Amino acid sequence: MSERGETAEPLIHGEEFDDILIDQAETGLDEDDRLKPEFLTAVLDAVEEGDSEKARDLVSPLHPADIADLLELTPSDLRGDVAAALGDLVGAEVLSELNDYVRDDLIGALAPEQVAEFAAELDTDDAVAIIEDMEEADQQAVLDAMEPEDRAAIESALSYPEESAGRLMQRDLVAVPEHMTVGQVIDYLRDNQDLTRDFWEIFVVDAAHKPIGTCQLSWVLTCPRGIAMADLMKREQTLIPVDMDQEEVALRFQKYALISAAVVDGGGRLVGMITVDDVVHIISEEAGEDILRLSGAGEGDINQPILLTVRTRLVWLVVNLGTAMIAASVVGLFENTIEHLALLAALMGIVSGMGGNAGTQTLAVMVRAIATNQVTSSNTMRMIGREFRIAATNGSVLGVLIGIGSYLVYGQLGLSLVFAAAILINNMVAGLAGVLIPVTLDRSNVDPAVSSAVFVTMMTDSLGFLTFLGLATIFLT
Amino acid sequence: MSERGETAEPLIHGEEFDDILIDQAETGLDEDDRLKPEFLTAVLDAVEEGDSEKARDLVSPLHPADIADLLELTPSDLRGDVAAALGDLVGAEVLSELNDYVRDDLIGALAPEQVAEFAAELDTDDAVAIIEDMEEADQQAVLDAMEPEDRAAIESALSYPEESAGRLMQRDLVAVPEHMTVGQVIDYLRDNQDLTRDFWEIFVVDAAHKPIGTCQLSWVLTCPRGIAMADLMKREQTLIPVDMDQEEVALRFQKYALISAAVVDGGGRLVGMITVDDVVHIISEEAGEDILRLSGAGEGDINQPILLTVRTRLVWLVVNLGTAMIAASVVGLFENTIEHLALLAALMGIVSGMGGNAGTQTLAVMVRAIATNQVTSSNTMRMIGREFRIAATNGSVLGVLIGIGSYLVYGQLGLSLVFAAAILINNMVAGLAGVLIPVTLDRSNVDPAVSSAVFVTMMTDSLGFLTFLGLATIFLT
Known part of the structure; x- marks a missing residue:
């Protein structure tokens, strides 16, 4: 930032204010x-x-x-x-x-x-x-x-x-041996008109065609012709194994702010190059697809044939029908209680719903953190503790709020205490399920974005009904 | 793809298979x-x-x-x-x-x-x-x-x-007048050692310092010294207004596969340059934040101070408490019906839950499609029609499934018909709400990712209870 971009010649700054749009x-x-x-x-x-x-x-x-x-x-x-x-x-x-x-x-x-x-x-x-x-x-x-x-x-x-670096890479690239000088490289590029014209970095390779450094074109252009590539190139470089998953490739480009990177085979030899413009849409897709997976919308492509979309979403809805039936059967256990106090039927949805919302919040945060490689075994315990404290705090606040509110409306102290306790407990269930389920799935190499929501909803629905109706049965009937 | 990248000299391919990891x-x-x-x-x-x-x-x-x-x-x-x-x-x-x-x-x-x-x-x-x-x-x-x-x-x-192109751009760039030749540009770059050394393209400007073309460094390097920049540069270029929102900047980089782009002021003059490595993390954040917004988890940063996180999430939970209370009050209208048939209390959660799931699927697809500029007034009607057909199909399949299943379990034809009808109706409510609410919010310049979920849940919960318990009251009691 010490220098400032300048044109080669002093330029006259015009007064026009054309609308550039x-x-x-x-x-x-x-x-x-x-x-x-x-x-x-x-x-x-x-x-x-x-x-x-x-x-x-x-x-x-x-x-x-x-x-x-x-x-x-x-x-x-x-x-x-x-x-x-x-x-x-x-x-x-x-x-x-x-x-x-x-x-x-x-x-x-x-x-x-x-x-x-x-x-x-x-x-x-x-x-x-x-x-x-x-x-x-x-x-x-x-x-x-x-x-x-x-x-x-x-x-x-x-x-x-499919979806590996080998599919993403292009084979047209410029690689030179390290003993060449800047001048020789420029002459080589000018003389070989059948080389690719679109590249951003030059790869320097050894005699076995293994990359040993990369050199930005701007360095070549700003250096005297006599400098050797070996002295100009950057030796620390990010190599992409040819079988690496495109999601990892995208994360690596993002993390190390790469413009292009060498792709190497199992023997470490240069076989291709990936440029950032081919990775940008993957970064966007991978980051955007979690929301679609978490909600069971498949790839969520609006151009997908409608029958394929129907099938994808239906599978998810049927799986969720299963968890809804489990929750319903929990309610079914308390039919007698509900017959005595039909008000419980109206309120129980608040307990399960608030738990569901809190669980989804935690889940969304965890799914993103896992997808961006921010969760490692070094900080998993800290994350669990953090989410537990958040859940306990929010559960307490909501419990007090709902307890007081329902006492003002219904004037039944016992009901309000049961309501508040159930809200608190279910929020804590939600917080723990929201962090433990995706972490466990991730460790078992199951995509947490795809499968977590079903389990978290099952926990918050079933345990929400169980605590609320259970406590009500014990203390109110 | 007609040529293949080659090194300047024939290279000996070694036999080593070092583990590159x-x-x-x-x-x-x-x-x-x-x-x-x-x-x-x-x-x-x-x-x-x-x-x-x-x-x-x-x-x-x-x-x-x-x-x-x-x-x-x-x-x-x-x-x-x-x-x-x-x-x-x-x-x-x-x-x-x-x-x-x-x-x-x-x-x-x-x-x-x-x-x-x-x-x-x-x-x-x-x-x-x-x-x-x-x-x-x-x-x-x-x-x-x-x-x-x-x-x-x-x-x-x-x-x-904040979050505008002006904050993202760097001022160190290389701009040259169009009459310079390739050779003059290279000499200029070598002679001006205080210029930035990190750039990927050279901007060609007119006398008023307005960009009139861009030139990749690889083109400069592969062309004879005598060629004029005016003949080498690409005249179609994407200019970024200095006050453009960073999200739009990111979408533009992505759409046009840019490596760097000129930033211009209101008068169309070159004031800076944005490079793709500064945009990549924005692309990822913007694509990833929808999931966090949709679930009310704020920015979802795991390093955020815990009290700030608690506050963000609590606000969302309290808003959702409001919608849960509305749904509960709908159930409250039917306390008599539920006292007569407590089974309804167990089953009504399935109606609202399935609607909620279907609504979330549609919502997730719409929020992504809107965020990636795929929804315009040209195809909004088509999207609504598409989602309606999906909702009607899935609602019918689930209705039949649930109708038959509940008849097998409870043997009450009336109940099963009411159940099936409520599922079908609530799925269609979900599909329509899931597409109409985000589209309407987007047209009113409200971020659909932040606000849609509350409204959609309110619709699927309240209308789910209303149809199921309403139909049950009419036909079963």
């Missing part, structure tokens, strides 16, 4: 970078009128990511027509930005040769993303239509497990 | 990149024995991000001692990686001059992150202790709203 308005985007409905309607109208040229004129200023958005926002029965009208505006880049389901839809209508052509234009990782979801036979047809070299790259990527 | 084990990290508890214990033991040298030896191989993790995992009463023992290993970079609460804790113990020294070592954005959370007076003391130029940079950043 004008460009955006012209491309059909609103202030949140979403396509305006009027714009979408105009494109769809042009397509329906058969005026492909007008549709293309409208769409051509858009970034591929925005064209992908446009196709996603188009009702599915019109997508084929829109894609056909736009022609080559729907290129490889657009396809790689598309939602998986929408892409499968569109690709299903293409000939294998066309898909192969698209794939050839892309980096390995983007090409693999398009091809990996296809049916076996279609996949083979596309691969057969590719150039041998491209095919080999894709086949090799497909040989790694 | 060995390096990691030696630095005290487990396979998930988390610090091993034994390692933490060893460091804490050394500190407690007063053996600072041993502690430093253990910690010195760690990356600053891992030293930050170490401090976070250290119990709060020992943190000061550990930081003191580690001395200059806890440098500016470690501070900028630390959790806000833990950092405030440590910084509170430092003299303003020390904080100023740390801040001076960092990029503007990281320095601002450290200073912005301090109390006014402490902040002023730190600023007073800084060099005038650094102070000016920080003060200027602090003049932008």
